[in-house]
Structures are given as structure tokens and as C-alpha cells.
Amino acid sequence: MGWMCNSAAATCGSRGSAPSLRCAICKWCRNSPSISTSPGGEGDESVDNGPTGGLTWDGRVDRHRDQARLPLLSPFEMANDSPAAVVARVRKATYAREARKTFGDAVFNDAGEAFATVVAALEEYQQDAEQLYPYSSRYDAYLAGRALLTPQQMRGLALFNDPQKGNCASCHRSRRGNDGTPPQFTDYGLIAIAVPRNRDIPANADPSFYDLGACGPLRTDLSGRSEYCGLFRTPTLRNVALRGSFFHNGAVHTLREAVEFYVERDTRPEKWYRRAGEGRVRKYDDLPPQYHANINIEPPFGIRAGNTPALSAAEIDDVVAFLGTLTDGDLPNR
Numbered sequence: 001m002g003w004m005c006n007s008a009a010a011t012c013g014s015r016g017s018a019p020s021l022r023c024a025i026c027k028w029c030r031n032s033p034s035i036s037t038s039p040g041g042e043g044d045e046s047v048d049n050g051p052t053g054g055l056t057w058d059g060r061v062d063r064h065r066d067q068a069r070l071p072l073l074s075p076f077e078m079a080n081d082s083p084a085a086v087v088a089r090v091r092k093a094t095y096a097r098e099a100r101k102t103f104g105d106a107v108f109n110d111a112g113e114a115f116a117t118v119v120a121a122l123e124e125y126q127q128d129a130e131q132l133y134p135y136s137s138r139y140d141a142y143l144a145g146r147a148l149l150t151p152q153q154m155r156g157l158a159l160f161n162d163p164q165k166g167n168c169a170s171c172h173r174s175r176r177g178n179d180g181t182p183p184q185f186t187d188y189g190l191i192a193i194a195v196p197r198n199r200d201i202p203a204n205a206d207p208s209f210y211d212l213g214a215c216g217p218l219r220t221d222l223s224g225r226s227e228y229c230g231l232f233r234t235p236t237l238r239n240v241a242l243r244g245s246f247f248h249n250g251a252v253h254t255l256r257e258a259v260e261f262y263v264e265r266d267t268r269p270e271k272w273y274r275r276a277g278e279g280r281v282r283k284y285d286d287l288p289p290q291y292h293a294n295i296n297i298e299p300p301f302g303i304r305a306g307n308t309p310a311l312s313a314a315e316i317d318d319v320v321a322f323l324g325t326l327t328d329g330d331l332p333n334r
Contacts, residue, residue: 052188057232057248060219064123083115135182138325156322167299171234185237192230192294196272197286198251229291241324267309
């Protein structure tokens with residue numbers, strides 16, 4: 001049932017092309033390695049960290065078929081009016097013939113059933129372990145004893161794991177699971193880190209609007225639970241060096257800047273947050289003050305402004321170098 005993504009990946013146009021269902025599928029095909037729901041998740045069951053899991057930044061859906069619906073129908077993404085509008089596009093697509101061959105000539109007769117078939121096909125494809133969970137990075141080879149890391153990458157790994165330095169592994173687990181499964185580089189938890197407000201998002205033109213993650217507005221089952229406001233899903237760091245935007249609101253666009261934010265959020269807040277009318281830095285400007293108690297202050301956060309940060313510039317470079325080892329397929333002929 002991977003026919004849609006296989007076709008889309010081969011024929012999808014450039015990023016500058018007009019939005020289309022094919023390009024949405026192409027995007028999922030390319031980006032799905034950054035989502036993992038494979039068995040052996042590394043959440044620590046001995047600690048109650050509140051809600052965990054989910055396939056979206058606010059964790060509101062648990063199945064790939066439910067996740068696939070969201071960008072297709074969201075007014076912020078593909079903006080199709082209805083499932084029927086999606087089906088109408090698929091019916092005209094070059095891969096519609098293969099869909100009929102796979103699911104029968106009547107596959108498009110009922111829009112509701114056809115849409116269910118579309119998202120089920122996407123779900124099936126996203127669980128293709130060979131294509132989307134190959135665990136073929138240099139770090140995987142290092143764990144298996146088939147490759148070495150450079151001295152800089154080894155320094156970065158040590159900083160990544162050190163609870164008093166990067167402390168990254170507290171959420172982005174870097175060791176194999178107890179059953180020997182490869183590390184997923186996420187604990188599947190939700191956390192508030194107070195990423196600065198992204199003013200390029202149209203909704204943020206309204207100063208009263210806030211995306212509060214687990215407590216809404218798009219997720220509704222935890223609305224009114226103030227202890228979850230500002231919490232977003234911890235993403236995997238696999239293939240993180242390939243990304244062009246970081247954090248739930250895409251406020252940061254390079255990997256080094258993403259690491260810098262962790263290191264400098266509290267030591268150099270003026271770099272990350274705008275100043276209010278009276279000239280004072282408005283820290284945590286994308287989260288209302290009543291929810292600031294939810295913000296994580298564990299290392300590398302929590303250092304007073306002006307003090308020495310947890311990582312130096314050279315150490316940030318080391319961590320970035322290590323993160324580059326998490327890219328799948330960077331060791332040919334293995």
C-alpha cells in the first residue's frame with residue numbers, strides 16, 4: 001500500500017511548486033524518518049511525566065492515519081475543504097491508475113471510503129521499516145562496532161550525555177533500549193522550553209493568540225489543564241541535520257542556532273526575545289506569564305543572565321558535529 005508515496009517521491013516537483021496532494025505525500029515520505037512509533041519506545045515508565053506520545057507537536061493523535069488527515073485538511077497547511085476535495089485531487093493524479101489497480105475500479109466511488117483508503121495507504125507506508133526506519137546512520141554503525149566517530153564527534157557525544165553540560169540525553173535518549181533496540185533519540189514526552197515567538201506565523205499577528213501545545217487550542221482533551229500549557233512533544237533527533245526549521249513553531253532555521261538557544265535562553269535572553277515597550281527583555285514571549293512555572297529549567301537552562309553558559313562556543317560545535325552522525329545512509333557500502 002505504499003503506492004502513493006512511491007509515486008509521489010518520484011514525481012513531486014520542487015518546493016516552489018504549487019501545493020498539491022502529491023507534494024504533501026512527498027513531504028511526508030521525505031520527513032517521516034523524523035517520526036518514530038516503532039516498538040521499543042524509551043519512555044521511562046518509572047517517572048510520571050504527564051502525557052506522552054503522539055505524532056504531532058501537541059501529541060493529539062496516536063495513529064499515522066489520524067496524523068495524515070491533519071495536513072490534508074488543516075487551513076494552515078494543505079487547506080483542502082473536505083475529504084471529498086482530497087479524493088478529487090487523487091482521482092486526477094497520475095498515480096490514480098495504480099490506486100484503482102491496487103484497490104479496485106470502484107475505489108473512488110465513495111468519497112468517505114476513498115479518503116479512508118488514502119490515509120490508510122499513508123499509514124502503511126510510514127510504517128515501512130526498511131525505508132523509514134533503516135537505522136543506517138554513522139552513530140548506529142558506531143554502536144554496532146562497525147564505525148568510529150571523530151574526536152570532535154566523540155566530544156559532542158560526551159557533552160550530549162553529560163547531565164551538567166548539554167543534558168540532551170535526558171529527553172533525547174542516546175543509548176540502546178533494554179531490549180537492544182536502536183535509540184530513538186526521544187523519550188516521547190512533552191516539555192516546555194519557551195521557544196521565542198515566531199512572528200512570521202500569520203496567527204501570531206494577533207497578540208492574544210498563543211499556541212499552548214498540549215492544552216490547546218488544537219488539542220482539546222487537555223484544555224483547562226494549566227499544568228500542560230506550553231508543553232510540546234520531544235522530537236527525535238534522528239536526521240536532525242537535514243531539517244531547515246526547528247522547534248514547534250519553526251522559529252529557528254539552523255541546527256547550530258537550535259543548540260545555541262538551549263545554551264543561551266537564560267544567559268543571553270536579549271538575543272532570543274524582543275524587548276517590551278519600556279526596553280525590558282520580554283522573556284518567554286510566546287507563553288503567557290501564568291504558565292511560566294511549566295518551563296523547564298534543568299541544564300543547560302537555568303543559568304542566570306550574564307553568567308557563563310553550560311557550553312562554550314567550541315562545545316556547541318562539538319554537539320552539532322555529533323548530531324550530524326544521526327543522519328541515515330551516510331555510510332555507503334555497509
